Amino acid sequence: MENRASYRVAGKCLAITVWLIGLGVIASGSRRWLPSLASEHGAGIDVMIRFTMAAAGAMILTGHMVLGFFLWRFGSQNKISFRLASHRMERAWSVAAVLVMAVVAEGGVLVLGMPVWAKVFASAAPSSAxxxxxxxxxxxxxxxxxxxxxxxxxxxxxxxxxxxxxxxxxxxxxxxxxxxxxxxxxxxxxxxxxxxxxxxxxxxxxxxxxxxxxxxxxxxxxxxxxxxxxxxxxxxxxxxxxxxxxxxxxxxxxxxxxxxxxxxxxxxxxxx
Ligand SMILES: [Cu+2]
Structure with missing residues (x-):
């Protein structure tokens, strides 16, 4: 009985720690850390950097919240019980994660970044330069x-x-x-x-x-x-x-x- 109670406390403490780590990472990443901007194309690069930070930050936050939830909910069990997922289910979750990553991170960077790249790197300098x-x-x-x-x-x-x-x-x-x-x-x-x-x-x-x-x-x-x-x-x-x-x-x-x-x-x- 005593054991059960201490498991419960440990589970809740771990859950809170994981949540705090997630929030801490987001708080430190969302401070203003880019040096002041002084060029025309730089605004486009900043949008891309911020997008990458936000997309990665959302994933970190989601991961930590879900992990914290599992610890909160199931952390008090004193014996391990689990259910094996089917291969199909495993495959579906893996493909879904890859697709979300590709669309959000890679797609976003391409959509936001390509116009900046085309302007600055793929074009010649204006004759007035x-x-x-x-x-x-x-x-x-x-x-x-x-x-x-x-x-x-x-x-x-x-x-x-x-x-x-x-x-x-x-x-x-x-x-x-x-x-x-x-x-x-x-x-x-x-x-x-x-x-x-x-x-x-x-x-x-x-x-x-x-x-x-x-x-x-x-x-x-x-x-x-x-x-x-x-x-x-x-x-x-x-x-x-x-x-x-x-x-x-x-x-x-x-x-x-x-x-x-x-x-x-x-x-x-x-x-x-
Ligand atoms: Cu040098």
Missing amino acids: LTVEVTTEQFAWNVRYAGPDGKFGRTSPQLISLDNPLGVDPKDDSAKDDIVDLNIIHVVVNRPVKVRLRSKDVIHSFFLPNLRVKQDSMPGMTIDLWFVPNKTGTFELACAELCGFGHYEMRGILIVMTPEDFEKWLLEKKNG
Whole structure:
């Protein structure tokens, strides 16, 4: 008799614990944890992230509630009794779970995510875009603008030196007005930015958390990506690929400016 009562208490306590764990996971997951948004396409990515969190959260919550219910209801039994489900029943429940997962999670992500993917990754940057070349190396971001002629000067690995980290060929006419900078990228608000991403050594990853942009840079490849910053301010640029001992210090900034401020900065840069 005594045993029966203690089983009952243990069952109820376990049920409450399971319910609380379920609710705790949902509470911690539903806090605002995305960094402030500063790009046009980022809103679409946030919708997708929130959908994934909500879909997964609903499943976790349902699972915990059902498990808690079974513990509450049957936890006081002091002997195990069960009924075997038929194979058909087992199969039906497995298929149902797969279908729900596929429709809710995969289907939802595709429906919400494909338009964002098509806009940002499957289409070329608008012709009004400001092109910035970003060349990664251990452990810095080399930034280059084409200058007034709109053409990047030739580069060659043989010309790389401490003063010329990109190996820009000074004999090339298009190279004369190129602007080279380190760890700071200046762009214009509401004007598309096209990044030509290259790497001098190993794989790095160009990560702008606020702009919801992340792209690996690969040695031997030039990868184009584009986005539209829609807020002025200074935003973190981080390397999101463990690239060596100094990975932690590979931090840059993206400064999103008004067109007037950008022109002023450009003039200052040109006059050296
Ligand atoms: Cu890196």
